[in-house]
Amino acid sequence: MDVRAMESFTSLLAIIAASGAIVLVFARAVASSWTPAADFVRSVHAVSSWLAWLVAAVATAGSLYFSEVADYVPCRLCWFQRICMYPLAGILLVGALRRDRGVRWYALPLLLAGAALSSYHYLIEWRPSLDGGACTVGPSCTDVWFRSYGFVTLAFMALAGFVAIAALLFVTPVADRSDTRED
Amino acid sequence: MSQSTKVVIGFVVIAVVVALIVAIATSGGTSDSSSNGDAADGSAAATVAGAAPEVEAAENQPVTIEGQILDPLGDPSRDPSVGAPAPVLRGYSFDGRPVTIEPGDGRSHMVVFLAHWCPHCNAEVPRLIEWKNMGMVPEGLDVIGVSTGVAADRPNYPPSEWVVEKQWPWTVLADSVTQDAAMAYGVSGYPFFTIIGADGTVKLRASGEKSIDEIDALVDAALAG
Numbered sequence: 307m308d309v310r311a312m313e314s315f316t317s318l319l320a321i322i323a324a325s326g327a328i329v330l331v332f333a334r335a336v337a338s339s340w341t342p343a344a345d346f347v348r349s350v351h352a353v354s355s356w357l358a359w360l361v362a363a364v365a366t367a368g369s370l371y372f373s374e375v376a377d378y379v380p381c382r383l384c385w386f387q388r389i390c391m392y393p394l395a396g397i398l399l400v401g402a403l404r405r406d407r408g409v410r411w412y413a414l415p416l417l418l419a420g421a422a423l424s425s426y427h428y429l430i431e432w433r434p435s436l437d438g439g440a441c442t443v444g445p446s447c448t449d450v451w452f453r454s455y456g457f458v459t460l461a462f463m464a465l466a467g468f469v470a471i472a473a474l475l476f477v478t479p480v481a482d483r484s485d486t487r488e489d
Numbered sequence: 490m491s492q493s494t495k496v497v498i499g500f501v502v503i504a505v506v507v508a509l510i511v512a513i514a515t516s517g518g519t520s521d522s523s524s525n526g527d528a529a530d531g532s533a534a535a536t537v538a539g540a541a542p543e544v545e546a547a548e549n550q551p552v553t554i555e556g557q558i559l560d561p562l563g564d565p566s567r568d569p570s571v572g573a574p575a576p577v578l579r580g581y582s583f584d585g586r587p588v589t590i591e592p593g594d595g596r597s598h599m600v601v602f603l604a605h606w607c608p609h610c611n612a613e614v615p616r617l618i619e620w621k622n623m624g625m626v627p628e629g630l631d632v633i634g635v636s637t638g639v640a641a642d643r644p645n646y647p648p649s650e651w652v653v654e655k656q657w658p659w660t661v662l663a664d665s666v667t668q669d670a671a672m673a674y675g676v677s678g679y680p681f682f683t684i685i686g687a688d689g690t691v692k693l694r695a696s697g698e699k700s701i702d703e704i705d706a707l708v709d710a711a712l713a714g
Contacts, residue, residue, distance in 0.1 A: 307513065315512035322504050349493035357501065377642075434608035440678035440697035441607035443671070448608050449643060 309376045316368045316463060317454035323361055324466035327473035334477045348479045355405070358413075358474040359398035365467040366395045372451070372460065381447040383427040387464045390420030394471065410475035417472045424465035431459055542585030548639050548647050550581035550663040552670045559675035562694045570694060575685045576673045580662045583636070583649035588662040590633055593689025597630045597712055602664075602671055602681035605636065605651040606643035609698045613680045614655045620701045621658060627712060629687070637664035637671040638679060684711040 307315070330350060337344035350357070369388060372378045380388065394416055401409025427447060430437040434448035441448060453459050544550060556576035562568060575592040582588050590600060601617065603610040620626065634657055636648040645651045652661050664670040674683050678696040684707070686692045692711035699707065 308516065311512050311516035313512075314516050315509055318508035318512055319505065322508060345493055346497075349491065349497045352491065352494040353498060435612070435698065438697065439609055440680070441604060441609050442678055443638065443668075443676060446607065449606060 313452050313454055317458035320458055320463040320466040323470035327470045330473045330477050337480050344480055351479050354474040355402040358471045359402045361467050361470050362394040362398050365391050378451045379445040381445040383423055383447045386423050387420055390416045413475060417468050421468040424461050424468060427461035428465055431461055543587055544581050544585040546584045548649060549666045552578055552580040552665045554669060554673045558673040561675040562677040562696060565695050568694050570691045573691050574689055575691050578670050582661055583663050588660055592685045595687055597687050598685040599630055599632045600635060600683045602635045602637050602676045604638035604679040605645040605648035606640060607679040610680045613698050616701050620704055625705050632659045634659055634661045635664055635670050636661055637668050684708060
């Protein structure tokens with residue numbers, strides 16, 4: 307698979323992740339009054355720890371592919387987002403193996419910081435003038451390596467990843483507030 | 490594992506497989522990628538009058554530096570390079586014609602370092618052109634652009650065509666692959682301005698987008714000081 311195909315593939319995964327998060331949140335919002343939605347939320351919740359880990363793992367692998375194989379040089383904001391995403395791949399794996407729902411609280415600071423950074427990064431990709439008015443010598447965070455389907459960039463993918471992980475970890479079925487291990 | 494959970498897992502697997510198939514099938518033209526990949530030399534000529542080409546046309550050209558290089562710009566309000574002699578740059582335009590930035594030749598200079606891919610440079614160039622068209626360039630001030638930070642896999646490559654497309658009206662010196670000219674002037678970001686007095690000393694250095702009024706004010710202040 308060449309770089310262009312990988313750009314398309316990961317862009318589609320990001321769109322699926324973001325869409326899935328929106329659907330999950332909406333389903334939870336109407337779950338109290340619509341049984342199919344409640345069933346859907348319960349079904350996802352049963353595997354949400356593993357799905358969340360999968361998102362983090364794929365995001366980590368994709369990020370490394372673009373920097374180490376495609377030679378897209380990460381800018382400063384990219385590095386900060388990596389600091390938030392890469393540990394999640396390990397933390398969430400342990401949480402999934404231990405079936406520990408409480409892992410979401412350990413992930414929360416990374417999710418919040420990562421989502422904020424990727425949101426800002428995505429914003430300045432569209433409005434470079436908001437980023438202080440000068441390009442840095444070296445990789446610039448306002449520089450867009452690619453924009454798939456008109457709006458999917460690396461920053462968008464990161465944002466979609468953080469949002470999807472947050473939705474999977476924090477959207478729980480109605481009347482389920484347990485943070486204990488399931489065994 | 491409940492039946493509905495298996496359905497969820499199945500949907501995720503199918504979605505990933507479909508995404509893979511779509512990506513492979515459509516990878517020819519779905520993204521606006523900045524990967525131009527073609528580092529061709531011999532691009533459009535810059536508008537430089539005078540001597541015949543001495544070297545081959547290229548997006549990067551060798552640069553010779555004479556004099557003390559300037560430290561990278563930190564706080565512009567406390568620039569220790571103000572008052573220091575500006576280094577001489579001897580290089581070439583994109584089409585291989587010699588270009589020299591020689592401070593102390595009796596004329597003032599404004600050296601503008603630009604990167605073709607930088608969105609701030611792309612915004613700044615039209616303002617500089619308008620500044621010129623409004624007749625606001627002081628008499629005796631030579632403006633010269635330096636194309637630096639050239640990257641074949643980033644937007645608006647090649648810069649030789651970019652300056653023509655932008656209708657840059659002044660001379661352009663093509664920096665070396667190792668950005669020797671930018672390093673000599675302590676470039677800390679793009680766009681980067683260095684105003685040199687007629688006595689050959691640095692009057693002001695600044696980085697980032699500037700409005701026409703800001704450019705005018707900076708130039709007036711620098712040349713008055």
